[in-house]
Amino acid sequence: MSVNLDNWEAVIGLEIHVQLSTKSKLFSGASTDFGALPNTQACNIDLALPGVLPVLNEEVLKMAIKLGKALNAEINSPTSFARKNYFYPDSPKGYQISQMDKPIVETGYLDIETEEGKKRIGVTRAHLEEDAGKSLHDDFEGQSGIDLNRAGTPLLEIVSEPEINSPQEAVAYLKSIHSIIRYLDISDGNMAEGSMRCDANVSVRKKGEKDLGIRTETKNVNSFRFVEKAIQYEIERQIHEIESGNKITQETRLYDSQTNTTRPMRSKEFANDYRYFPEPDLLPINLDKSFIDEVMATMPEMPSEKKERFISEFGLSAYDAELLAADKDLADFFEDVNAVSKSPKLSANWIMGELSAELNNENLTIRESKVTSNKLGQLILRIEDGTISGKIAKEIFEKLWSSDNEVDEIIQSEGLEQVTDDKEIESMIDEVINSNPEQLEQYRSGKDRLFGFFVGQVMKASQGKANPKQVNDILRKKLEK
Amino acid sequence: MSLSDQELKEIAYLARINVKDESLSALKVELEEILKLFEELNEADTSEVDAMSHPLDLSQPVRKDEVTEKNEREELLKNAPSAKSGLFLVPKVIEGEG
Numbered sequence: 001m002s003v004n005l006d007n008w009e010a011v012i013g014l015e016i017h018v019q020l021s022t023k024s025k026l027f028s029g030a031s032t033d034f035g036a037l038p039n040t041q042a043c044n045i046d047l048a049l050p051g052v053l054p055v056l057n058e059e060v061l062k063m064a065i066k067l068g069k070a071l072n073a074e075i076n077s078p079t080s081f082a083r084k085n086y087f088y089p090d091s092p093k094g095y096q097i098s099q100m101d102k103p104i105v106e107t108g109y110l111d112i113e114t115e116e117g118k119k120r121i122g123v124t125r126a127h128l129e130e131d132a133g134k135s136l137h138d139d140f141e142g143q144s145g146i147d148l149n150r151a152g153t154p155l156l157e158i159v160s161e162p163e164i165n166s167p168q169e170a171v172a173y174l175k176s177i178h179s180i181i182r183y184l185d186i187s188d189g190n191m192a193e194g195s196m197r198c199d200a201n202v203s204v205r206k207k208g209e210k211d212l213g214i215r216t217e218t219k220n221v222n223s224f225r226f227v228e229k230a231i232q233y234e235i236e237r238q239i240h241e242i243e244s245g246n247k248i249t250q251e252t253r254l255y256d257s258q259t260n261t262t263r264p265m266r267s268k269e270f271a272n273d274y275r276y277f278p279e280p281d282l283l284p285i286n287l288d289k290s291f292i293d294e295v296m297a298t299m300p301e302m303p304s305e306k307k308e309r310f311i312s313e314f315g316l317s318a319y320d321a322e323l324l325a326a327d328k329d330l331a332d333f334f335e336d337v338n339a340v341s342k343s344p345k346l347s348a349n350w351i352m353g354e355l356s357a358e359l360n361n362e363n364l365t366i367r368e369s370k371v372t373s374n375k376l377g378q379l380i381l382r383i384e385d386g387t388i389s390g391k392i393a394k395e396i397f398e399k400l401w402s403s404d405n406e407v408d409e410i411i412q413s414e415g416l417e418q419v420t421d422d423k424e425i426e427s428m429i430d431e432v433i434n435s436n437p438e439q440l441e442q443y444r445s446g447k448d449r450l451f452g453f454f455v456g457q458v459m460k461a462s463q464g465k466a467n468p469k470q471v472n473d474i475l476r477k478k479l480e481k
Numbered sequence: 482m483s484l485s486d487q488e489l490k491e492i493a494y495l496a497r498i499n500v501k502d503e504s505l506s507a508l509k510v511e512l513e514e515i516l517k518l519f520e521e522l523n524e525a526d527t528s529e530v531d532a533m534s535h536p537l538d539l540s541q542p543v544r545k546d547e548v549t550e551k552n553e554r555e556e557l558l559k560n561a562p563s564a565k566s567g568l569f570l571v572p573k574v575i576e577g578e579g
Contacts, residue, residue, distance in 0.1 A: 022546045029549030038567040039558065043550035047557060059546035080534050087497050089571040101534075136568065145568030273495055278534035286540040 003239045009207050010235045011215075012170050012200060013162035016177055017155050018187045019131065019195040020063050026130045026154035027054030027097065034193060042133070042148035048093040053281050060128055060154045061287065063186040064104045065295045067156060070180045070302055071123045073108025075292060078284035081128075084274045089146055090133035100276045102284070103127035105158075110180075111304075112172040113322075121173050122161030131155050156186075162201065162212070167231040171224050174198060175326075178224075179303050183328045191222050198227055202234045204242070213238070214248040218262050221255045230255040234262050306331055314344035324348060329366045333373050340377025343384050350380060354397050371400045378407040387411065389418050391464045419466045422474065425458075428466065429475050432457045443479055454479065484509055484516075 025032055028045035045052045068075045082100035105126035111118050133148035158177060164170050178196060181187045189196045203215035216238070221230045233255075238248050253262040301309070303325045310321035310331075324334050330351070337347045355376065359369060379396060382388045388396065388411060396410050411417055419425060432454060433440055443450040458471050486505055489512070493500040500508060554567060563570040 024546055024548045024550075029544070029547060031548045031550070037554075039554045039569070040552040040567070041550075042557070043553065044557065049557075049560070056541055056543045057546050058543035061543070078540070085495070089574055135571075135574065137573065140565060140568070140570055142573055143563065143570040144573050145565065146571055147568055273491075275495070280535070283535050283537060283539050283541040285543075 003236050003243060005236070005239065007207055008204050008235075008239050009209075010165055010167075010231075011162045011203050011205065011212055012164040012166075012231060014158075014160045014164065014170060014173060015199040015201070016158045016160075016174065017197040017199075018158065018177075018181055018189070020060055020154040020156055021185070021187050021195075022057055022059045022063075022154055024057060025152040026057055026060055026128065028152055030152065032153050036149055038145075038147035039149060042151060046092070046148055046152040054097065056282065056285070057154065060156075061104070061285070061291075062295045062298075063154075063184070064126065064128055064156055065287070065292055066184045066186060066299060067126055067158070067181070068105035068108065069296060069299055070184060071105065071108035071110055071126070071158075073105045073123060073126070075287060076102050076104055076106055077287035077292075078102065079104040079287065080284040081279040081282045082276045083279050084129075084276055086272065086274060088132065089144060090135050090148070090151065092133070092148065092151065096130060096132070097279055097282070098129035098276075099127035101278075104287075110173065110176055112169065112176050114169055114172060119169065121163050121169075124159045124161050126156050126158040129155050129157060162203075167228040167235070170200065170231050171228045174224060174227055176303075179326055179328075183300055183302055185300075191224070194222065197222065200227065200231050200234070202231055202238070203248070204235055204238045213242075214250050216248065216250065216262075217252045218255050219252060219265075223257075226255060226257050229257075229260055230262060233260060237262065303328075310334075310344075314338065314348075316344060316348055320348045320352065323352060327366070333366050333369070336373035337377045337380065340374055341380035341384065343380055346380050346383065347377070350376060350397075354394065358401055370402075371397065375400050375407055382407060382411065386420055386467065387417055389464060389466075389468060391459075392416050392418065395464075416465060419462055420470060422470065425462075425466055425470050425474055426478075428461050429454075429458055429471070429478055432461055433478060440479070451475070451479070484512060 022032055024030060025046065028043050030043040030046055031041045033041065045054060065075055079099065080102045081097050083095045084098045084100075085095045087094055103125040105123075107125070108123040110121050110123060112121060113119075131150050131153040133146055133151040136145040136147065139145075160173065164173055178189045181189050181196070187195055191197070198221050200218045200221065201215045202218065203213035205211065205213045216234060218230050218234055221227045234253070241248055249264070252265045254265055255262050307318075307321045307325040310316045310325060311318060314321075316324070324331050334347060334351055337351065338344050341347050355369065355371065358364075358371075359366065364370075376397075379393055379400065383390055383393050396407060396416065399405065399410050400407065419428075436454070436457065439450050439453060443454070454475055455468070455471060458475065459466055459468070462471075486509075489505055489509055490500065492512075558564040558567070558569070561569045
């Protein structure tokens with residue numbers, strides 16, 4: 001399928017479901033831990049037994065308020081719940097408690113970085129709702145098995161304005177939301193496990209047209225890369241359909257990562273009609289100013305603020321600051337390293353260089369690093385105070401990675417201290433010069449680039465321990481004689 | 482307000498009520514009577530009244546985020562017509578629903 005994208009514009013809106021990392025469920029005291037045996041975390045409220053009533057978890061309000069603040073949005077008070085009515089076996093009540101008219105978060109925005117610079121994406125709303133259980137379709141003699149452990153787990157659905165115009169922008173927006181929820185520590189954001197799920201509303205129109213095209217909703221996209229691919233596919237499919245004289249059907253489609261295509265979900269006999277109405281089992285919730293203020297006081301520094309601080313306080317480049325600040329764990333690690341090393345630039349270089357390379361090699365996260373922030377800080381400190389050279393530091397880093405030894409232990413036990421004594425360096429240089437008379441002759445007759453040869457020989461003679469700057473200075477003087 | 486057979490069937494489908502064709506005409510009369518009552522309510526002028534989503538002028542009480550429920554799976558599964566391997570069993574349904 002090849003289409004000419006030039007005359008077309010894509011209009012994309014994302015609905016992101018974020019599973020909130022509370023200990024207990026939205027309306028019951030059942031645990032939300034992932035991976036428990038089926039139905040061991042589903043209580044009578046989650047099962048919708050007759051006579052039970054939902055009781056709201058206060059923590060979700062705090063989490064939603066934090067997100068609202070991070071998205072520069074309004075917090076609605078009162079905010080209220082509504083019933084969304086539909087039948088599905090993994091939703092035992094026959095309805096989902098969600099929010100309709102008064103979502104807790106409304107009208108915000110998020111700035112994303114694009115190739116053309118900063119772009120503002122409007123956030124329509126973010127509302128609280130309960131997750132459904134899971135249906136297992138195999139091995140039950142023609143029946144489906146239902147596990148309701150997930151039923152009632154709190155979700156925050158974040159709905160963007162249709163202001164995203166490319167798959168790349170969609171991923172930038174999604175990553176930015178991911179970074180924010182990790183910073184706020186309101187969700188683990190694990191897309192593979194379903195703690196963050198993304199549905200994409202996509203339509204296309206001829207460039208310059210005002211009216212929106214007919215949109216499709218693509219579900220089932222569980223990684224950043226797949227979001228980009230699914231949207232790209234859907235844009236090209238729609239353009240191809242229209243250019244072939246067909247019409248787009250408004251429908252829900254599923255993304256298949258194996259084939260990198262989307263396909264329509266089985267259409268229903270009748271259109272869905274959720275018949276929302278105010279939830280009679282829950283009163284509207286007044287969010288006092290004092291409550292909101294209390295929550296605001298616990299707001300952490302956000303990625304964009306941290307980036308600016310890394311630039312102003314530590315003198316990092318915008319690029320380094322952006323990279324470190326995008327991931328809270330990485331940013332924390334950097335600050336811990338720097339607290340010991342007192343050398344921000346070198347700390348940033350080591351984290352994004354040697355350390356990241358090792359982590360990638362072994363597929364570890366920064367939290368699983370085999371070299372602690374304290375040890376890396378110590379190592380950098382020893383480079384800064386001249387005890388070891390940068391080259392030796394790399395060797396020590398390898399040893400730190402594969403053992404439990406301390407930095408100073410390794411330096412002492414292996415005699416790796418940098419040689420900074422002028423006399424000692426001089427004698428090494430003399431030896432090198434004396435044993436290479438030919439090269440000396442050539443150098444003195446104008447072959448300048450042999451300087452590097454001598455530096456190399458001296459460093460080799462010192463087993464990499466001579467201070468390179470001193471070697472340079474002394475060597476230059478001796479050779480010029 | 483009068484209802485068509487098609488509308489009646491759709492309402493019944495949404496509520497998962499199996500309505501036989503022969504009972505449609507009787508149901509139609511009853512439902513139209515109910516709708517008439519709502520039309521009467523609609524005549525009241527509410528332009529000056531704020532929408533009310535709940536009759537009690539109270540705010541929802543909340544609970545602390547604590548796990549208070551124990552695993553009662555075996556007890557709860559006993560209520561189900563059919564269960565196996567800790568799962569509730571239901572007629573097979575394969576249809577994506579969000």
